[in-house]
Amino acid sequence: MKLATVELENISKVYADGTPAVDRVSLSIRDHEFVVLVGPSGCGKTTTLRMIAGLEAISSGTLKINGRVVNDVAPKDRDIAMVFQNYALYPHMNVYKNMAFSLEMRRKELGLSRAMIDQRVKETAKSLGLTDVLARKPKALSGGQRQRVALGRAIVRNPQAFLFDEPLSNLDAKLRVETRAEIKRLHLKLRTTTIYVTHDQEEAMTMGDRIVVMKDGVIQQCDSPLEVYQNPANQFVASFVGMPPMNLITGQVGQHDEFILGEQKLTLPGKLAGAARAQGGQNLVLGIRPEQISPKVEERFAGSGNVIRGVVQVIEPLGDRVDVRFRVDERLTMICRTETHRATGIAPGDSITFHIAMAQCHLFEDSPAGENIVRKWNSKEQRADMTAKSLSE
Ligand code: ATP
Numbered sequence: 001m002k003l004a005t006v007e008l009e010n011i012s013k014v015y016a017d018g019t020p021a022v023d024r025v026s027l028s029i030r031d032h033e034f035v036v037l038v039g040p041s042g043c044g045k046t047t048t049l050r051m052i053a054g055l056e057a058i059s060s061g062t063l064k065i066n067g068r069v070v071n072d073v074a075p076k077d078r079d080i081a082m083v084f085q086n087y088a089l090y091p092h093m094n095v096y097k098n099m100a101f102s103l104e105m106r107r108k109e110l111g112l113s114r115a116m117i118d119q120r121v122k123e124t125a126k127s128l129g130l131t132d133v134l135a136r137k138p139k140a141l142s143g144g145q146r147q148r149v150a151l152g153r154a155i156v157r158n159p160q161a162f163l164f165d166e167p168l169s170n171l172d173a174k175l176r177v178e179t180r181a182e183i184k185r186l187h188l189k190l191r192t193t194t195i196y197v198t199h200d201q202e203e204a205m206t207m208g209d210r211i212v213v214m215k216d217g218v219i220q221q222c223d224s225p226l227e228v229y230q231n232p233a234n235q236f237v238a239s240f241v242g243m244p245p246m247n248l249i250t251g252q253v254g255q256h257d258e259f260i261l262g263e264q265k266l267t268l269p270g271k272l273a274g275a276a277r278a279q280g281g282q283n284l285v286l287g288i289r290p291e292q293i294s295p296k297v298e299e300r301f302a303g304s305g306n307v308i309r310g311v312v313q314v315i316e317p318l319g320d321r322v323d324v325r326f327r328v329d330e331r332l333t334m335i336c337r338t339e340t341h342r343a344t345g346i347a348p349g350d351s352i353t354f355h356i357a358m359a360q361c362h363l364f365e366d367s368p369a370g371e372n373i374v375r376k377w378n379s380k381e382q383r384a385d386m387t388a389k390s391l392s393e
Contacts, residue, residue: 003031004066004160004193006052011061013047021047023217024061032191036208038198044217045197049163052195053082065160081159085166087150089138096121096134099152124152144175151183155190164196168203180207201241205229213237235370238287238362244323247288247334250366259286262329267305269359275373276363285370287362293336295324295343297353306358310334312350315343326354
């Protein structure tokens with residue numbers, strides 16, 4: 001098994017026509033890690049991956065693989081295998097030949113005998129369930145099988161790292177979920193450092209050891225999927241990760257730590273109230289995940305500080321769960337996701353109360369950066385603690 005660390009230090013890309021695609025990206029990928037770059041179309045994830053592969057020149061910054069600067073190293077000498085969305089198998093070659101091709105081409109250079117190549121191709125085909133189709137041409141394969149051949153072609157090379165660029169986009173929903181599990185299983189077995197690009201937040205969450213959320217060529221957050229979900233760095237990350245997206249509500253914080261939404265008020269719990277006070281009396285944005293809202297609270301709890309009233313607009317059944325869209329006032333519509341049985345008897349037009357798990361909510365600045373203020377104050381406190389500690393030592 002090969003070891004590979006990949007380090008991006010302040011990497012930027014400006015295309016020849018002046019388009020700034022990637023802006024000072026720094027990222028340290030550990031050996032064996034599975035890192036997912038995720039973000040909306042045009043955020044620079046493919047460009048970042050292509051720079052790592054050597055298919056795109058780096059405008060500024062340093063790229064290191066295993067500590068060695070590779071900015072000017074040719075793609076074939078980086079010992080990296082890339083799998084694309086359009087995997088372009090050779091149509092005139094059968095599966096076996098497609099998988100063996102890159103090794104055959106460099107057989108002498110790699111010091112491989114024909115028997116060694118044969119063994120690698122057959123072993124890889126077996127692990128991908130392709131043994132029975134080795135003699136077939138790509139046109140006689142299903143989409144999922146073709147994608148597995150593309151994977152196999154990368155795996156037989158036993159590279160230092162795998163780069164995946166939206167490899168599942170051409171597959172239907174069921175096959176995507178299956179192949180995603182397959183890739184994860186392979187990673188657990190091979191443990192090759194992997195960098196995976198997708199615009200699909202669910203794919204990112206389920207596959208990555210860490211996920212890197214990008215927007216406009218800039219990293220917004222790089223953390224474990226759970227941390228990104230539970231502690232998003234800013235409004236963009238909060239609304240990008242999680243489906244349906246987090247409810248983001250602009251309002252003001254009153255004298256008694258209450259978040260004022262028009263006529264109604266919610267009481268901020270300690271950690272949010274403290275950060276709001278530290279932030280001063282500006283407008284803030286309260287973030288509530290749909291699953292932190294439950295419908296039909298007994299009336300006697302109204303006014304308890306974590307209940308709001310709304311008029312149900314649409315009910316969307318999902319089987320075990322249901323999404324309820326409701327209007328709080330003319331400027332604010334929210335969405336709640338709850339277990340189906342909790343929403344029985346609710347109909348569009350009903351005015352009902354909703355409970356909000358305030359302790360699980362987030363507060364963001366009402367600014368373009370939209371930073372998570374609790375995170376911001378925690379890190380400030382941590383820095384202050386560290387400074388105090390180092391001064392006292
Ligand atoms: P997608 O998911 O749509 O592939 P992405 O996040 O991978 O998007 P990139 O393909 O990296 O984004 O593109 C980042 C930016 O660079 C976009 O504004 C894009 O239009 C621009 N861009 C990409 N390739 C070129 C090019 N060859 N010349 C000029 N601009 C480019």
